Amino acid sequence: DAMVIQNPRYQVTQFGKPVTLSCSQTLNHNVMYWYQQKSSQAPKLLFHYYDKDFNNEADTPDNFQSRRPNTSFCFLDIRSPGLGDAAMYLCATSHEQGHDHFGPGTRLLVL
Amino acid sequence: GEDVEQSLFLSVREGDSSVINCTYTDSSSTYLYWYKQEPGAGLQLLTYIFSNMDMKQDQRLTVLLNKKDKHLSLRIADTQTGDSAIYFCAESKGANNLFFGTGTRLTVIP
Numbered sequence: 001d002a003m004v005i006q007n008p009r010y011q012v013t014q015f016g017k018p019v020t021l022s023c024s025q026t027l028n029h030n031v032m033y034w035y036q037q038k039s040s041q042a043p044k045l046l047f048h049y050y051d052k053d054f055n056n057e058a059d060t061p062d063n064f065q066s067r068r069p070n071t072s073f074c075f076l077d078i079r080s081p082g083l084g085d086a087a088m089y090l091c092a093t094s095h096e097q098g099h100d101h102f103g104p105g106t107r108l109l110v111l
Numbered sequence: 112g113e114d115v116e117q118s119l120f121l122s123v124r125e126g127d128s129s130v131i132n133c134t135y136t137d138s139s140s141t142y143l144y145w146y147k148q149e150p151g152a153g154l155q156l157l158t159y160i161f162s163n164m165d166m167k168q169d170q171r172l173t174v175l176l177n178k179k180d181k182h183l184s185l186r187i188a189d190t191q192t193g194d195s196a197i198y199f200c201a202e203s204k205g206a207n208n209l210f211f212g213t214g215t216r217l218t219v220i221p
Contacts (some may be wrong), residue, residue, distance in 0.1 A: 002115070004153075030136050040214075041213070041214075042115075042199060042211035042212060042214055043154065043209075043211050044200075044211075045208065045209065062146075062186040090153055090154065092154075098209075099142075099156055099159060100154075100156070100209055101156070102146075102153040102154040102155070102156075103153050103155045104152055105152065107151070
């Protein structure tokens with residue numbers, strides 16, 4: 001089945017230690033998104049790639065970066081995680097302006 | 112700017128209908144969505160409605176849109192325990208930006 005895959009499902013890192021979350025898709029969608037969802041809150045868009053074009057939301061902290069080496073893969077890099085970055089990170093894809101398909105999420109814990 | 116609001120909690124008895132409400136402020140929204148999120152999982156698209164429609168039905172789900180009042184609702188008929196989850200309303204202008212509501216936690220009492 002075509003899908004959005006996120007690995008790992010749970011990630012533990014130490015305060016200040018860089019961490020990378022990964023997302024892959026078999027849908028061949030040209031748009032990929034990263035959302036941050038803190039406990040009991042709505043998902044918040046961090047950035048998205050439209051093909052190779054990177055689009056950062058205005059209030060996304062500089063600590064968060066992303067890479068998209070090809071259509072199928074997209075990475076979220078957190079350079080120096082703080083305790084406030086503990087959250088569920090959701091990857092999503094869409095085709096052009098179609099509807100978002102979400103992955104299962106990676107829950108990040110910062111110790 | 113965009114602002115999407117939902118009530119936080121809803122409890123219903125199994126077999127009853129559930130109605131989850133959402134209000135939004137951006138009148139230029141193109142699409143309005145309902146997503147379901149089960150514990151520890153990602154978001155599952157349940158249904159969506161284009162802004163020029165006022166109703167959409169899909170099996171047990173009925174979406175009603177009152178564009179004048181900027182009010183969206185999701186009705187789940189014959190609610191089951193498996194429907195217990197958080198339901199998010201979201202709106203977009205079709206430009207790769209989804210704005211989510213705060214989510215409504217639906218609890219189905221057996």
